Amino acid sequence: MFAYIVRRSLYAIPVLIGVNLITFFLFFVVNSPDDVARMHLGAKRVTTEAIEKWKVEHGYDRPLLYNRSEAGVDRLTDTIFFDKSVRLFVFDFGSSDSGRDIGADISQRMWPSLAIALPQFIFGLLAYISFAILLVFFRGTYLDLSGVILCVVIMSISALFYIIGGQYVFSKLMHLFPISGYEPGLQAWRFVVLPVLIGLFAGLGTSGRIYRTFFLEEIGKDYVRTARSKGLSEPGVLFGHVLRNALVPILTGVVVVIPTLFMGSLIMESFFGIPGLGSYTIDAIKNQDFAIVRSMVFLGSVLYILGLLLTDISYTLVDPRIRLS
Amino acid sequence: MTFQPLILWTDALVFLLVVLVLLFALYARNHEHLRAPWRSVVRSRIAVASLIVLAAYTLVGLMDSLHFRKALPMQTGQQEVQYEATALSVLDLLLGPIRTQDEKTYSAPFATHLYAKEYLLDSDGRRVRGFPRLKYGGAHLADPVHDKGPDIRARVLHSLVQALLVVAVLSLLVTAALARRWRQPLATAAQTILRGRGAVPWRTALLMLALVILLVTLIANLSAAWHVFGTDKVGKDVLYQSIKSIRTGLVIGTLTTLIMLPFAVFLGMMAGYFRGWVDDVIQYLYTTLNSIPGVLLIAAAVLMMQVYMANHPELFETMAERADLRLLFLCLILGITNWTGLCRLLRGETLKLRELDYVQAGNAFGVSNFRIMLRHLLPNLMHIVMITVVLDFSGLVLAEAVLSYVGVGVDPTTLSWGNMINRARLEMAREPMVWWSLLAAFGFMFTLVLAANLFSDAVRDAFDPRLRAQR
Numbered sequence A: 001m002f003a004y005i006v007r008r009s010l011y012a013i014p015v016l017i018g019v020n021l022i023t024f025f026l027f028f029v030v031n032s033p034d035d036v037a038r039m040h041l042g043a044k045r046v047t048t049e050a051i052e053k054w055k056v057e058h059g060y061d062r063p064l065l066y067n068r069s070e071a072g073v074d075r076l077t078d079t080i081f082f083d084k085s086v087r088l089f090v091f092d093f094g095s096s097d098s099g100r101d102i103g104a105d106i107s108q109r110m111w112p113s114l115a116i117a118l119p120q121f122i123f124g125l126l127a128y129i130s131f132a133i134l135l136v137f138f139r140g141t142y143l144d145l146s147g148v149i150l151c152v153v154i155m156s157i158s159a160l161f162y163i164i165g166g167q168y169v170f171s172k173l174m175h176l177f178p179i180s181g182y183e184p185g186l187q188a189w190r191f192v193v194l195p196v197l198i199g200l201f202a203g204l205g206t207s208g209r210i211y212r213t214f215f216l217e218e219i220g221k222d223y224v225r226t227a228r229s230k231g232l233s234e235p236g237v238l239f240g241h242v243l244r245n246a247l248v249p250i251l252t253g254v255v256v257v258i259p260t261l262f263m264g265s266l267i268m269e270s271f272f273g274i275p276g277l278g279s280y281t282i283d284a285i286k287n288q289d290f291a292i293v294r295s296m297v298f299l300g301s302v303l304y305i306l307g308l309l310l311t312d313i314s315y316t317l318v319d320p321r322i323r324l325s
Numbered sequence B: 001m002t003f004q005p006l007i008l009w010t011d012a013l014v015f016l017l018v019v020l021v022l023l024f025a026l027y028a029r030n031h032e033h034l035r036a037p038w039r040s041v042v043r044s045r046i047a048v049a050s051l052i053v054l055a056a057y058t059l060v061g062l063m064d065s066l067h068f069r070k071a072l073p074m075q076t077g078q079q080e081v082q083y084e085a086t087a088l089s090v091l092d093l094l095l096g097p098i099r100t101q102d103e104k105t106y107s108a109p110f111a112t113h114l115y116a117k118e119y120l121l122d123s124d125g126r127r128v129r130g131f132p133r134l135k136y137g138g139a140h141l142a143d144p145v146h147d148k149g150p151d152i153r154a155r156v157l158h159s160l161v162q163a164l165l166v167v168a169v170l171s172l173l174v175t176a177a178l179a180r181r182w183r184q185p186l187a188t189a190a191q192t193i194l195r196g197r198g199a200v201p202w203r204t205a206l207l208m209l210a211l212v213i214l215l216v217t218l219i220a221n222l223s224a225a226w227h228v229f230g231t232d233k234v235g236k237d238v239l240y241q242s243i244k245s246i247r248t249g250l251v252i253g254t255l256t257t258l259i260m261l262p263f264a265v266f267l268g269m270m271a272g273y274f275r276g277w278v279d280d281v282i283q284y285l286y287t288t289l290n291s292i293p294g295v296l297l298i299a300a301a302v303l304m305m306q307v308y309m310a311n312h313p314e315l316f317e318t319m320a321e322r323a324d325l326r327l328l329f330l331c332l333i334l335g336i337t338n339w340t341g342l343c344r345l346l347r348g349e350t351l352k353l354r355e356l357d358y359v360q361a362g363n364a365f366g367v368s369n370f371r372i373m374l375r376h377l378l379p380n381l382m383h384i385v386m387i388t389v390v391l392d393f394s395g396l397v398l399a400e401a402v403l404s405y406v407g408v409g410v411d412p413t414t415l416s417w418g419n420m421i422n423r424a425r426l427e428m429a430r431e432p433m434v435w436w437s438l439l440a441a442f443g444f445m446f447t448l449v450l451a452a453n454l455f456s457d458a459v460r461d462a463f464d465p466r467l468r469a470q471r
Helices: A003-029 A035-039 A048-058 A081-088 A102-137 A142-156 A159-173 A186-219 A222-229 A234-255 A261-262 A266-272 A275-288 A291-316 B010-029 B032-041 B043-061 B090-099 B146-180 B186-193 B200-225 B238-274 B278-292 B294-311 B319-353 B357-366 B369-406 B417-429 B438-461 B463-468
Strands: B003-006 B067-070 B118-121 B125-130
Touching: A003 A081, A003 A291, A003 B238, A003 B278, A003 B294, A035 A048, A035 B294, A048 B369, A081 A291, A102 A142, A102 A234, A102 A261, A102 A266, A102 A275, A102 A291, A102 B278, A142 A186, A142 B438, A159 A186, A159 A266, A159 B369, A159 B417, A186 A234, A186 A266, A234 A291, A261 A275, A261 A291, A266 B369, A275 A291, A275 B067, A275 B294, A291 B278, A291 B294, B010 B032, B010 B043, B010 B238, B010 B319, B032 B369, B032 B438, B043 B090, B043 B200, B043 B238, B043 B438, B090 B238, B090 B357, B146 B186, B146 B200, B186 B200, B238 B278, B238 B319, B238 B369, B238 B417, B238 B438, B278 B319, B294 B319, B319 B369, B357 B369, B369 B417, B369 B438, B417 B438
Parallel strands: none
Antiparallel strands: B003 B067, B118 B125
């Protein structure tokens, strides 16, 4: 087990190097730092001095890959590639284009993100599984059919609609929750409830339907028939046998998103004005702060790879038949 | 009036796609394993109904993909004909006046007066604050308060009659054609259709068609004198914007797939067929791309493209071309983030297929690897490709709206539902609220995505019998 985890973690290294090279290529090769500086300074006739000044201020004034003017190791380390890309491997994100410390920002902003994402994840899992098992219990009836139709309709509506509509109905008309904003500490719950509820509803279509097929797949198997032929009641079959087995694909499927919960939801946070990592990223995109976008791309990839690793491990934990090799 | 056809990049690709689809349809006609599932698709009532909705959207999208530029009137002493800078499409011609009939600012659906107060001169020549009459919406009425209801009713009735006529003629034609094919008298064929018998649900198809035709006549009659969905902040007709957005949605939903398909199919097949280091390289490639969160990769790429476009304005002749290239690039980058799933599926299936006897036999006879992939593997992977293409479509249409909100979507000058929603977001906070652009955009998008979802369900059930058994 331990050896496997080590091996898998080692396998993640070339992937991360690949991610790093892609971001480096995107941010520095497609457009030279000069182009970026010109873009930031805005005006069409920017003097070369202004560009040079901006580049020095933000640390873009060095060569991309190889510094001829330095000696020894510095030839490789005193470059943009080393300073802006390689440092990401030790989570040294540097400072943003507006001069803020990205690492500090991230560690401060991940808590509001978690406050939204974690309840949404846990309650979502409970709600979707209950919904799916309800449909499966009444399978073949009109309740099942209307449930499936509801799922298709829900997933055909843009998530933006739920957010805008929910904000309008619950905050503006009924004054149940504040429209947007956030407060740290326990007072946060007032700001968290509405985004979580909206997120739960928006995800019902896709997840509810998939979980329903997981249950149906399980219900067609032989052991279920055996259980029925032995005289078990339908709830007994469903909750005693089918639920436990269908949880295997459901749980292993969601493990991959657990690490990425930190990243927050881009649109949800930005609509509700929650100072998490999602709105951080959106603001960075809107302000064209490339340093932040670069850091978030890297962070997102690390978390995703971590999620894949956890998925593999969780398979062995819930299903002893699978051996890691 | 002279005009100059203008073929934008996406136009060319859209029509290439149409040609490919037609070629594929011809190919599938002669191959029973592809034909049979499609036959069972058109036997499902839901699939037929959604297919007609999709066809209506596609027709609008195709008409909107035929662009041209009108010639400017000749100045004296001018040798060459000059053309207008803005590109029009055939759809613009059909939509006629609603493109140009702009009001001053917001007006509600079927409004006769503006939504914002202005200083007006009353009959005595004094300045009072009030809602001015619209320039076009209901302008033909002398007494808007009393005549509005009857006018709208008359127009609805008019369109009902028109639609009824068209549908009657159309149904008669369809019935006659079917009667010939089934070798039945006309009356018997009509009975079969009306009772909903026969393999293909013609009754559903005709009903849905009638609904679409009714909507078309309603829009045609009502929008001639009213702003059916109101106007937006700068007075543009919202209905016009929603209809023009159809093309953008369709282009993103289809061209993305067209772009990613060659990569996904060939890399997936190569990885599964050659195995060894080729497999390792391709797997590494898609794991790496896949591990970057999609939205962030798109955001990064689009930001970089913006920088590039800002620094190289000389590459783009007109605004339309610039917006068009940006749309194409968005499709490209969406394709890059999307191909990994299909590639992995195809790799897995190829791994299974390559062990089968006929592939082994091909190897033993010395058939070249490329030929085996093309002749023996690809046809047997087609069903996976088709399911994925259809399933991806609705997700891509929805993604456009989110991306436009984040600010990395289509060009702000391109008409798209995402841009409409993005602009309308602040209008919800206005007092009194402006809700129509938002609702129109969501409504148009919902219809398309729902039809696509229902259709893709039917396609998946038809091509994947294992799943059908579970339903």
